[in-house]
Amino acid sequence: MVGHVAEAAAHGVDLVPVVALLGAAVIGVPLFKRLGLGSVLGYLAAGLLLGPSGIGLINDPESVLTTAELGVVMFLFIIGLEMEPAKLWALRKQIFGLGVIQVGACGALLTGVGVLLGFAPVVAFIFGMGFVLTSTAIVMQILGERGELSTDSGQRMVSILLLEDLAIVPLLAVVAILAPSSGGDVGIVTRVLSIAAPIGAVLLLIFVGRRIMNPLFALLASSKLREVMTAAALLVVLGAALLFQASGLSMAMGAFLAGVLLSTSTFRRQLEADVEPFRGILLGLFFLAVGMSLDLGIVGDNWQIIAMSVVAYMLVKAGAIYIIARLLKSSHREALERAVLMGQGGEFAFVLYTTAVSAGIIDGPTNAIFTATVIVSMVLTPFFIIGLRYVTPKKEAPSMDGVEEVADLTAKVLLIGFGRFGQIASQPLLAMHHSVSIIDNDTDMIRAAARIGFKVYYGDGTRLDILRAAGADKASIILICTDKKEQTTRIAELVRDEFPLVKVMARAFDRGHAIELIKAGVDYQMREVLESALTFGGQVIRILGASAEEAEEVVEGVRDRDRQRFDLQMVGGGQMIAGSHLLISNAEEQAREGGVIVAEEAAEEAVTKSTQPA
Template identity: 40%
Template sequence: MSVSLVEVVIFLAAAVIAVPIAQKLRLGSVLGYLLAGMVIGPWGFGLIGQVDEVLHLAEFGVVFLLFIIGLEMQPRRLWALRKVIVGLGGLQVLATGVALSLAAAWIMHLPPAPAAVAGFSLALSSTAFALQMLGERGELTSRHGRSSFAILLFQDLAVIPILALLPLLSIGTTEISLLGGIEKTAKAAAVIAGLVIGGHYVLKPVLRVVAATRMQEIFIAMTLLIVVGTAAVMEAAGISVALGAFVAGVLLADSEYRHELEANVDPFKDLLLGLFFIAVGMSINLGLFASHPGYLIALTLGLVAVKGAILAVLARRQGLSWAASRNLAAYLGQGGEFAFVILSTAVAGGLFVQPEADVLVATVTLSMVLTPFAVQGVAWFNARRAPADQTPDYETPAESEHPVIIAGFGRVGGIIARMLRAKRIGFVALEANPAQVDFVRRFGAKVYYGDASRVDMLRAARAEEARVLVLAIADVEVSLRTVHMVQTHFPHLTIVARARDRQHAYRLMDLGVTVFQRDTFLSSIALAGDTMRALGMRREEVERAQKTFKAHDEARLAEHYEVANDEDRLAKRVREAAVELEELFERDELAAEPDESGGR
């Protein structure tokens, strides 16, 4: 695809203008992108004409989105959702596909084969639209959010057999047999199996080698190679590239590089998803809408109503509340991007004439435009219906079970992690040294490769959902840089810091960090006590000396902070503190003498 610099400027300007306006009107970013596409597309001002080419490139936004979803879906969690994926997802595709096939045969007067293709293509919802809106509204981890994801995943799986069976239904095809369709499906299964096996034994070792270079740009290149390379293999095999990216993400979900991969992919995902929504808006045939507005509106409302009703009933059978069922119906009531692929393939095979496909494509795109309004309407309705004291229908997400983020997993971070684990307090540990990550993982510690001083890294670790950041980074400058970044982007986090020495402690105090411990302070006090006991001093006397020294030093630390940048004044204060400490010890000894001699 050849895109001029002027066209790039048009895309960026359209997004920058339309999305903030849509957000201001509380319509959501998705509708803003759609409207921007309609304005600059061939049916608007005609500023961009290469709709198909732009849409093909922008589909990588969906690919990156599914890769990130896969990274967050560890195999054990995916296995836990198997009944929802197969049960709810399978029933939705079957029931909706049959109902819409009958409707297409009746309303559009289509023969059985084209009607079936139309019905099952319209039964698929938009992964990009639904997941983007669920994420924006913070509902990905709600009951209806998880059920939506399960249905969308099954729909992505269903695309494979639908595309494989299309040649069997094509008009005038004599070379394709049932055996050929089975062969194509088997080929798809073999490719996915090869991806799973190869990914398990190849990806992690290769990532370990790349991470060892300590070059961020090379790791980013490797991340893109995984996603784009997987997509290329899947496309060559005739399989959904988004599904392939999801499988690659799942394979790496338990990897120590999971958060680093997500942080690297996220900016590309957001940009390309925006481009995808703009391209969908550009593809809306406003000329067809102008010539048959009532017909298209009726088809769109009928599609959303049929899908929504079936989704709501199935969700209730699955145990969701009525409020969650209505939310599910609103998010998944639209047609999906895979309908474009299926319908274009059907046109090429002679199942449809182009005008019929145009009507269905226009119906799908209009249903996407309608979705943000449907979601807002259902949310308003649920709020009116729900009692004031009713809590939202949410489940606890896995990531919110980790209220602590440990930045740095060396000798300090490791001990903290062991104590938290023993108390069953969840945490996410990040370490920027790949050799250290590899070493501690061999001993069963769950730590992820990543630089905690990067804002995108902490976002990938769900810092917005955590409560405490344990700053156990050994490098003083990186430690201070991390504090500044956390205070800027995640001010709600309580920072509990490691200070390498007294000067590091002063610099942490400069940034407003008040909860910290110096590396060797407590261990040195403990060793001093061991030394005193080895000299024959009684336990009570040693403990009193340790307590006095600790309180005195901590008080002087705060006092000396005022002159930390003046070396002469600081040296004078330190000498005075040493004399003061000796006097304290003498007073303690005198006060303790009557008790120790048996007087009083």
């Protein structure tokens, strides 16, 4: 049988390693997840089994790792698609503040640890700075599985990871400076080019992303060939990665920047859907390759120094991360979780160490020790995360008893969010006997609604698969009644991109959010307290002596002036603009002439200035 396999391999593609990798992923990963050990550890264990230290089915893990790094590249592209420039700008203090502090402090401490372990200062610096670069793949995968990428704590970790990925660029430049002189002269032209090339690559990608990509995708979309759009999506990711790699930058950062530039594109969701399957497979392959790369022979021969390095580096790095987080006002739980999640080395350490070998700063055996230390730390991280559950257990997941998950709904009206607003909004629809599907992700509320005769399905409206299962593609109108601004806007954008023919009505939190929803493409929005507050104010002036007709006239006047200000703010990009003071002046003039005195313009302008960026 073996002879037949070998003969088949000799006359065509050797499918044995491919089948083995797929089999390991399909069998091992679900098993590890079922045991509560996580998918990352499942991939690492499967890779170790298949690699040279296991059954030896794959003897060249480096070649697999080179290809599998594209998984990290595509992962960062998808993260970039979620990071609109405005959102990225909002994170600038975390990226260049928290990120720089963590990288600088951990780098200095780990360099000192390396010196104490007996390495020369320069070698200790390379070792320590490589270990500072946390595994983006592991942390992002875990945050993604938990659904925590968009939380405040998740965003802080993402910010630090972005800074660490950026840090590889100056670190590679430092390696070139620290390289022993070969005796040859390095011309000034060479030095200038080494600086100009990365800058030129960034500027070129920004130009292409802003001026060419959108028209190109519009042209390709008109062909109505899905495979062409998929090929174009892969071309953008791999082209950006190649451009940055050729200029001495990180491939992953090139893909991330390409994603950011396309984050405001109308084709964003299509790109995400096209790249996602490749990202998942290649990222799994990356973890398999890391597991294969763990050479147990090297670990056995140098177990003492590797063991001391793993313990010392992980403890010092995790401790520094915890202290920095606490000093910057993070809670004990958040600081501890960040320390455990980010306490390992990462994939960019391999790049730094390999470059240091090429530059003659470290030799092959030292590189093997450094690489094994990083890989062991990556393998141990899932175990530490499991231990964290017992040290600081989270609240139990909500019970699903009596709750039915959304599936194959077909009603003409889809209502998302069944809180106090959605409950009232649904009643006229039900009174007119319209078919309504209702989804919410609060299990207690769903059970309470069932007790009074409402059928509400469990589902998260920010997920595209849930929207499809809820019948968004079959609905005539979608009502977004959720009580969180970010959640409402996210759903509105998803519906606009994926179901453009469906009419959308949304609950807005305030004036700024209403403007945001209109820009997201909703057909109608209503601020949640506007009409109730107007009714309340009208009743007040009636009690104070106004007739019903006078009260109605005053309320309608307030409503009309509110619409005018809203239109002006829409023109001005969501802020009070030049000329809007005329509305206030007119109102004041009416007051001087004995008309109705209103002050809501000045009050709302003050609120606007306090809640919106200048």
